[in-house]
Amino acid sequence: MKKYLIILLAIMAILPVFAQKTITCSGSTTVLPIAQAAAEAFMDKYPSVNVSVRGGGSGVGIAALQNGTIQIANSSRMIKSKELSQAKSKGINPTGYAIANDGIAVIVHKNNPVTDLTVKQIQDIYTGKIKNWNQLGGTNLPIVVISRDVASGTFEVFNEKALKGAKVDASAQMLASNNAIVNTVNTTPGAIGYVGLGYVSSDVKIVSVNKIMPSARTVKDASYSLSRKLYMYTNGKATGNIAQFLGFIQGAEGQKIVENQGFIPLN
Amino acid sequence: MQKITLLIVLIALTAMPVLAQETKLSGEFWGRWTLENGKVPADSTDALLKNYLALDRGYLGFETKFSESTKARFTVDMFSTDLLEDGAGLKLKYGYVDFANLTPVPDLTLSAGLQKVYFGTIYDWTYALIGKAPSDEYKITNSADYGITANGYIPNGMGEYAFGIYNGKGYKKFGKNLKDNTKFSYLANLRLTPVPGITIGGSFMSNSVEREKSLTTNAVNDKYQDQTLIDALARFAYGPVDLWAEYLIKDVKHADAFASKDYSAKGLMIMPSINLKDITGYDVQILARYDSWDESERTDSSKNKLTAITGGVNYNFMHDEHMNPKMNLQLNVTSKTHDEDNSAAAYMNGLKDVMQVMMQLKWRFANTLN
Numbered sequence: 269m270k271k272y273l274i275i276l277l278a279i280m281a282i283l284p285v286f287a288q289k290t291i292t293c294s295g296s297t298t299v300l301p302i303a304q305a306a307a308e309a310f311m312d313k314y315p316s317v318n319v320s321v322r323g324g325g326s327g328v329g330i331a332a333l334q335n336g337t338i339q340i341a342n343s344s345r346m347i348k349s350k351e352l353s354q355a356k357s358k359g360i361n362p363t364g365y366a367i368a369n370d371g372i373a374v375i376v377h378k379n380n381p382v383t384d385l386t387v388k389q390i391q392d393i394y395t396g397k398i399k400n401w402n403q404l405g406g407t408n409l410p411i412v413v414i415s416r417d418v419a420s421g422t423f424e425v426f427n428e429k430a431l432k433g434a435k436v437d438a439s440a441q442m443l444a445s446n447n448a449i450v451n452t453v454n455t456t457p458g459a460i461g462y463v464g465l466g467y468v469s470s471d472v473k474i475v476s477v478n479k480i481m482p483s484a485r486t487v488k489d490a491s492y493s494l495s496r497k498l499y500m501y502t503n504g505k506a507t508g509n510i511a512q513f514l515g516f517i518q519g520a521e522g523q524k525i526v527e528n529q530g531f532i533p534l535n
Numbered sequence: 536m537q538k539i540t541l542l543i544v545l546i547a548l549t550a551m552p553v554l555a556q557e558t559k560l561s562g563e564f565w566g567r568w569t570l571e572n573g574k575v576p577a578d579s580t581d582a583l584l585k586n587y588l589a590l591d592r593g594y595l596g597f598e599t600k601f602s603e604s605t606k607a608r609f610t611v612d613m614f615s616t617d618l619l620e621d622g623a624g625l626k627l628k629y630g631y632v633d634f635a636n637l638t639p640v641p642d643l644t645l646s647a648g649l650q651k652v653y654f655g656t657i658y659d660w661t662y663a664l665i666g667k668a669p670s671d672e673y674k675i676t677n678s679a680d681y682g683i684t685a686n687g688y689i690p691n692g693m694g695e696y697a698f699g700i701y702n703g704k705g706y707k708k709f710g711k712n713l714k715d716n717t718k719f720s721y722l723a724n725l726r727l728t729p730v731p732g733i734t735i736g737g738s739f740m741s742n743s744v745e746r747e748k749s750l751t752t753n754a755v756n757d758k759y760q761d762q763t764l765i766d767a768l769a770r771f772a773y774g775p776v777d778l779w780a781e782y783l784i785k786d787v788k789h790a791d792a793f794a795s796k797d798y799s800a801k802g803l804m805i806m807p808s809i810n811l812k813d814i815t816g817y818d819v820q821i822l823a824r825y826d827s828w829d830e831s832e833r834t835d836s837s838k839n840k841l842t843a844i845t846g847g848v849n850y851n852f853m854h855d856e857h858m859n860p861k862m863n864l865q866l867n868v869t870s871k872t873h874d875e876d877n878s879a880a881a882y883m884n885g886l887k888d889v890m891q892v893m894m895q896l897k898w899r900f901a902n903t904l905n
Contacts, residue, residue: 324856331857336774349642352692359732359772362692418557418600419856427603433636435602504731 291513293340294322295329296421297445298464299498302368303342305525306517313516317509323445326421333501334360339510341501344370344421344464362501367517369532370464371482372426372494375450375472377457382406384476387493390430393460396437401458413440414452414461422446425496426462430477462494466530484532498531557600558904564593565897567665573889584889591615594628604635612706628679628706643687649706652680653697653724654738655766656781664824664847665867665893669804673828675764675785676740677705680720694727694734703742718743726768734770739763747790757796761788775810798832818851818860831874839886840874855901865895 293303300323307319321342324332329341334355347355347362355362374390376382382404385393392398393411402408415436416423427433436442443449446467453459454471461472465482468474474481477493486492506514516522523533571585592614600606610629615622631648638645651658654676660668670676682701689695703720704713720743726736744760763786771778783802788794808822826843833839847867851860869891878886 328856331859335858337858349688349690349692353688353695353728356692356728356731357694357726357734357770357772358777359774361731424603431603433603435600 289316289509290318290320291340291510292320292338293329293342293500294324294332294338295340295342296326296344296498297323298344298370298420298422298466299342299367299500301466301529302498302517302526302531303500305529306513306522309521309525310513310516314509314512317513319513325417325419325444326424327419330355330362330501333362333503334358336360336503339502340513343499343501344496345424346499347501361504363503363505364499364501365506365514365518366497366534367500367514367522368498368526369484369487369534370466370496370498371487371492371532372422372429372462372496373465373468373474373482374430374460374462374477374494375453375468376460376475377453378471378473379457380406380409380473382475384479386478387430390477391432391434394431394436394440395434396439409458412456412459413437414449414456414459415440415442416446416449416462417442417444420444422462422464426494429494429496430462464498465532468530487532559596559598559600559901560904561596561598561899561901562594563596563897563899564590565895566590567893567895570892571889572891573887584887589615596629604637605632607632626707640687641690643685646684646686647682649679649681650684652676652678652682652701652722652740653684653686653699654722654740654764655783656768656779658697662897663808663820663849664806664822664845665865665895666824666843666845666869669781669783669802669826669828670764670766672826673783673785673800673802675783675802676742677707679706680704681706682720684722689727692728692731694725694736696726697724698722703744715746717746732772734768734772736768738766755790755792757789757793759790759793762786763788775813777808777810779806780804796834798830798834800828800830800832802826802828818854820847820849820851822847822849839878841871841886842874843869843871845869861899863895863897865893865897867891867893867895869893 300321303321307321311317311319326343326345329338329343330347330351332338333341334351347364352362374385380401382401385404389398389404394413394415398404398411400408400410441452443452446463449461449463450467450469450472453461480486480492482492482495487495500514502510518534526533566588568588569585572581573584574581592612594610594612596608596610598606598608608629608631612626612628614624616624627649629649631646631650634645655668655670657668657670657676657678666672671678680701680703682699684697684699686697687695699722701720701722702713702716704716720740722738722740724736724738726734728734742762742764744762745756745758747759748755765784766781768779768781781804785800787798789796804824804826806822806824808820811819811821824845826841828841831838831840845867847865850864853861855861871891872888873886
């Protein structure tokens, strides 16, 4: 009987080694381009490892990690106490790895003459108190408020840092991805939106916040009000191929990818 | 009356999306086949006691978010009943507002209204097996009640807590039953997860039932009770294995004139489960549950000592984006036996030893309306 038990335990111990040949990660759409590019480069370097990357939003990724259905949760915000508590009670120990710095860029249509907004003005725009660009020194044009959906970590960080927890006006368009925000702002002259720095293109214009533009320096020293870190969460300290993948992203090659994707490296 | 209630509910539900920033509509329904075989007091041989299909009840919920820190929840319990002319009824199960970040304490939420009772496992019971949480099944406390609570999470995922004041009557009582309430019920609940996968906790609740004396005659009420409810729980979760254990005490004291009716009831539940997803590729769980509930100190017809053992299989499918199943197919087999020496007049109280088979299809949905 003991012999069978030992064999069974040995099989159970060996199985995870084989299982880790595929790394599954999902979550934040902001982290998605970094994760995808890093996965491709990693798989080129280590062909025996398959890295599967999906989006969904930070909340979705963390829920999937809690349910044990993925190995890495990508998140553009820190895990919440509620999520951490629920995960730990299920035997999951979310452990965060910072992989990049990011600033949430406030973007407007490229023809919009407004170049700077204060945090208070952003709050007033998103809560519906300021409704026309002429109230901000711009042209007589109604403001079209574009926001991320509530499953988004970017929304949560923006809500905390810019809106101070205030309710987004009911007229705001809530979109499911950074790309959708950029596209809508590009095609809507009165629009204002916010995205991770890596999504900003020449089709839209970044406005400074409190007279500070998001840059490598202002994000790293946190003088830019809407700066944050991007994370990957694993169950416990990463081991095996997962540790190798995270080490790759945090290392020189991975941080170059971070930079190429328009985000700001850790150091 | 039912139609008026339904109309009010529909109007409220229609108006909510207009007023709130974001509204989620959710529902949960379950259809069940029940087969029961057992001994009846009049006949010592086994007899088929039940064999029927039913959809007894369902919940319809609305959650409205007024701001990132203020949200309200509204859940209607729709149930079938022979007691009402229409054969169906509606009750509010939940109707409360959560205020987060009102105090400097991080992750503390103040909840006011008809809400969960944070006692034992009743407030986050997931019905992994078809049966209710022990404190619900053995009528130790109610699953929802009118009250004010402070509930939250301990930093670093170390656990959760709740403190509350409730009516102590539950969500099903209103009218005279509720208005005879003279004492509030007080609750404290703490769960700690010192290391991932190991949770220990406990709950304490003091409660009273009915008035101590009649207002009109000043006669002592023999139904008056002071209840002290205590729960201790432990959970061990590692990989696909999940084990819950819960120990419950219900201490009941009557008015001095009826002190001979005082009793203490005790219960234990152990529920292990294993998820076979990693082995089979399907979200299949195998579960078991052992219950003992000892009310043998009672002197009335409810005196009994129950042992129940359940085995079950769940097949969870059609998962949502959070990987929670939208549908569950559950099969449970339960054996309930009562200790004859500790049952009032050897089962004349109607309690029967039974073997029960239940198969249930449960489905749930949740959509954001705006």
